[in-house]
Amino acid sequence: MQAPSTLSEDSTTDIHVVRRDGSTTPLEINKIRTVVNWACRRIQVNSIALEAHLTTRLRPGITTREIQDNLIRCALDLCSPQEPDWRYVAGRLHIWSLWKDTKVSRGYQYGQYARTVQAKVLEGQYDRRILIYTPEELEIANTWINPDWDTDYDYAGAVLLTKRYLLANELPQEAFLTCALLIASVEAPENRLTWAHRFYEAIARRQISLATPILANLRIPNGSLASCFITAMDDNLESIFGSIHDAARISKNGGGVGVNLSRIRATGSWVMGKANASGGVIPWIKLLNDTAIAVNQGGRRAGAVTVSLDVWHLDLPEFLEMQAENGDARRKAYDVFPQLVVSDEFMRRVAADEEWTLVDPYEVRTRLGLELAELWGEAFENTYHKIEASLESEITLYKRVNARLLFKQVMRTQLETGMPYLWFKDTVNRANPNQHEGYIPGGNLCQESWSNVKPGEESHTCNLVSINLANLENEQREEICQIAVRILDNTIELTSPPFAASATHNAKYRTIGVGCMGLADWLSIRHLTYTRLQEISDLFEDIGYYCTAASMELAKERGAYPAFAGSEWSKGHLIGAKPVDWFLQHASQPERFSKLSQDIKQHGIRNSHITAIAPNTSSSLVQGCTASVLPVYSKFFYEQWAKGTVPIAPPYIRDNLWFYVENKTMDQKKVVRAIATIQQWIDTGISMELLFNLNAGVYFPDEPERCLVAVDIFETLMLAWELGCKAIYYIRTVQKDSFKESNEQCVACAN
Incomplete structure (x- = not known):
């Protein structure tokens, strides 16, 4: 040859x-x-x-x-x-x-970091807070830069990094170093450089991934660093338009927002005493939809808004159909992301094939004096039974439906559009450490971060990072968790909240979300699969413990979050508001949780919510690992970009080909069991997509003609609720007769 x-x-x-x-x-x-x-x-x-x-x-x-x-x-x-x-x-x-x-543009490459800082501050590209460091300190920081770390990216990661995150005439290590220095700027003067060096190495070595708002906005003046927001509309014009205005401000700064509309009166309800005058929730959703399009994150992409509605709301059928192709175009909203807030009572009735009642919150409020949207758990169930006993006598605007048929309608919509997301309200609120201060009405855009919300007063606000398990040795786990928690607590001091209710929440709860990515890589390196639940549990027990302990240590140094007194944390309850006895029974190292419980009762904890696992679909490409904690979609495929096809593959595919299990052919019940195992050690949520392959013989090799049917998907969704998963993000499908390896696009759809 x-x-x-x-x-x-x-x-x-x-x-x-x-x-x-x-x-x-x-x-x-x-x-x-x-x-x-x-x-x-x-x-x-x-x-x-x-x-x-x-x-x-x-x-x-x-x-x-x-x-x-x-x-x-x-x-x-x-x-x-x-x-x-x-x-x-x-x-x-x-x-x-x-x-x-x-080099052509500015005359030099690396080696003159102090000069770069001075130039970018003068040009208005860098926040002046970087000048807290003296020229001599910037020269010291310059010696930390390792240009070789720029060469670790594959093509997809290198392009995303340069196109999405770098400023004009800026190099990758300069961006990471500037972020690290700014994050450390709130430290005591004698410790700033020490912490900045630790932050820089963790970020530059791709052991910690900064969320997009932090990496994109921290260096620029007056940037908002939070990724996740949740607001709620009250049933009046001032609150409704205030929420729309808040959503616009969030979108302007590149954040994603969840808006709960469960308090809004239903279609056909009363307005100013006139019956059948209300247009329901859909018109307000359309305004949010158009706001997301109009306020398009500085021209980068359309805004991102998820709208949530409780499963008892009378407008639910129309809510489920608002993205379908058929029906009145004036009642459609195609650019928001619907989310269904689901109670345990509804899921029990689905399982038992019983009836369910849809009601108007305005009538319940005015006739019975009850705000149904605020209730969860036993309080909701008792109230709901009282409402059902009042049908016709007190409650006249309602609809009786079969719970299982309604759930099938939800499933049908999910298979057609990927949504609505399912957010399990009782599961989430049982795990809420701040039950003494209110309740959580719904989830955020990516279904992993949430906390208390009060219309017009407190809007959930959370900053995120992710630990890259693919690049982490076991002995580094504790240190990286400590660094991740400290980075996020510092960013709370640096961010510019986009509106008052966000600032109030930030100060009161100090909510953060340390997540993980690269679990599929971590497993494949060790020749493990997603069925090895004990090894997965041990890994996330460590992460949950180390992150919680790090927040406690910060409380010793800086004080507990202001709403700590009366919280579940203050009672010695730990991750997910669970009593310490649970950890003594289920942890592989129970004694450390017993001591942590006592330490938190004595010293407090710095952050009310600490861990949350985001989807990381795009940022994982920059990090050179698989997204989030889900199996790799495909071992190798091409993604269509503007300049041609780009190969996508996990980092260790050459040496561990057979240990990367592909999600597109994996039984999703195995995914649910793995996520439920991880959820025990994560105090907020996990972005869990489910991917169902509708081609024959995929899940049933002994029955080559058999396809997945509705009952299989139904059982998977029910299992997620039963095992304590807090939310189900997108439902994805590989359609019949469209299974082409070279044309798979799921890797980027979550973002």
Whole structure:
């Protein structure tokens, strides 16, 4: 077999190239070969193959940037399931191009960090708070930068990092270092540089992933750093339009918002004493829908709003149909994300195939003096039975339906649109450590972060980071958890809340969300699967313990969150408001939880909510790991981007091919059991997507003609509730006859 031809000086003697600064020079093949060899260094690929693919693409007048782009395209073309590491070569070539562009633009690459800071502060790109550090301290920080860390990204990660997060004429390590310095700026002066160094290394080594608002907004003046917000509308115009205004301000700063509408009177209810005058919740949802489109995060993407409604609300059938293609177009809202707030009583009636009553909250409020939206657990059940006993005599605006048929309608809508999300209200509120201060009405956009909300007074606000399990050794677990908690507590001091109720909540509850990504990588490295529930439990027991203990230690240093007194934490209850006896029975190391309970009662805890696992779909590409804690969607596939197809694969696929279990063919009950196991150690929530493959024989290899049917999906959703999962995010399907490996798009849909 003939060896591939390589670049030669003879074939390119008459070719001149145009440099990035506009000057021309004869093409020097050795310079290209040097770049190729650098990009392929310590990667299991043959650099000669890349040279051979480039030969036919050289022409007189070609620019050096075009040569670089051609090298990138050649590397991507060589990428395959058998040789997946070419995507890292393409990533390095992209970074090389970034380095060169930056040098041409500003005259230098790395090595002059203090100069970069001064220039960007003058240009208004960097927050002036960075100047709390002296030039001498910035020079010390400059010595921490390791440019080699820029070369660890595959192509998808390198492109997302540079396009989405970097400012003009900024390099990756400068962005990470500036974030670390700003996060540490609230530390005591004598400790600032020490903590900044620890923060920088954790971020730059991709052991901790900053959520998009932090990484994108922290460096710029007056940036909002929170990822998650939840508001609730009261049943009056002032509250309704106030909530819409708040949603607009959140969207402007790139956050996602959940809006609960369960207090709003139903269609056909009374307005100013006139019967049948109310248009219900849909018109207000349409206003939120149009707000999300109009306030489009600075032109980057449409705003993101999830609207939640309790399962007893009379407008529920129309709520479920508002994204269907049929029906009145004036009652549709296609750009919001519907969320169903589900009670245990409803789920029990679904299981028992019993009737369910839909009611108008306004009539319940005015006739019986009860605010049904505020209630959960036993208080809700007693009130609901009282309402049902008052039908016709007191309550006239209602509808009786079969609970199971209603749930089937929910399932049908999920299979058609992926939504509504399911948020289990009683499960969440039982785990709420702040029951003494109120209740949680619904979930956030990604179904992992929530806390108390009071219309017009307190809006849930939460900052997020994620621990990258793919890049973490066991002995680093405690330190990284401590760093993650401290980073988030510091960002609370640095953020600019977008409205007053957000600022009030931030100060009162100090809610944070330390999440995880790369569980599929962690398992595959150890040759484990998602059925190894004990190993998964032990891992997240550690994470739950270390994060909770870190917040307690911060309380010793800085004081407990203001609403601590009377909370479940103050009673010695721990993760998920569970009594310490639960941990003594279920933890692999129970004695540490007993001591932690006593320490929290004595010293308090700094943050009311501490852990929450986000979907991380895009940020995991930057981090070079699998998203969140779910199985990898596919071992290898191509995603369609604007400039062509991009290969996507988990980081350790070459050596652990058989230990990456693909979610698209995995029994989702196994996923539910794994998430329920993790949920025991996570005090807020977990973004759990479920993915059902509708092709024949996927789940039943002994019955090649058998497909998944509705009862299989029904049983999976019921199992999630029974095992204590707090929410179900998107429902995804692989449709019949559309199972094409090269055209899978699920990896990016969660964001």
